[in-house]
Amino acid sequence: MAGHKYARVRDHLLRRIRDLPVGGQLPAESVLCAEYEVSRITLRRAVDELVQDGHLVREHGRGTFVTHPRYHLKHRERFVNEVTGFYTQLARQGHTVTSEVLTQESTRAGTRLAALLDISPATPVVRLERLRRVNGVVHHLAESYVEEERFPDVLTTDFTAISLYAYLRAHHDLLLARNEIVVGLHLCDGREAGLLDVTEGAALLLATSRVFEPGGKPVIHGTSKFVPETAELSFDIVADVE
Incomplete structure (x- = not known):
């Protein structure tokens, strides 16, 4: 391709x-x-x-x-024909990306998440919440869910300096074939405002994604909440010419 x-x-x-x-x-x-x-x-x-x-x-x-790599105020997450995570994209550009793991827990999927991951509402999932920094500056709040029975080690792995996507590829031979993304606005609550150093009620860019493996099974559901002043999202749609 x-x-x-x-x-x-x-x-x-x-x-x-x-x-x-x-x-x-x-x-x-x-x-x-x-x-x-x-x-x-x-x-x-x-x-x-x-x-x-x-x-x-x-x-x-x-x-x-x-030329010298530019270190923009705005760090862009680009969505293209390959499925990569924010960590991989920014690291390729020469930036230092780190994650502060805020939550790493087992929880019941519930009705909404079960529908998104095509599992039963009673199925245990791992909730991974991280505060991402670029070159030491807070950038966005990321939340990811995967099925616990299939990926139990996600509950205990240290994701401070590694990508969830890359980890699943390396340790579970998981092929990520498609990323379904919806972008909108989210008004942050008090906790999110404190973490992202913005005013409560400020508008954030919200990217909601479902990542699918070949065959169409959703394996990761996630949200990323970005501060518009320091982040932008880019979509690159290209025809398959070869």
């Missing part, structure tokens, strides 16, 4: 340019296309994302060059 090809090219290019000096020039598009055996569309998509993240800069008529 084109999405997977672009992601492999982007990740390899990122590793490659980290070994180049600022001002170093990338080979011509035609050379890179031949090297990676991809189309110009796929290559440009990979390079475009590295430009957006501040690792590369294009100079008209001259080429593409390595």
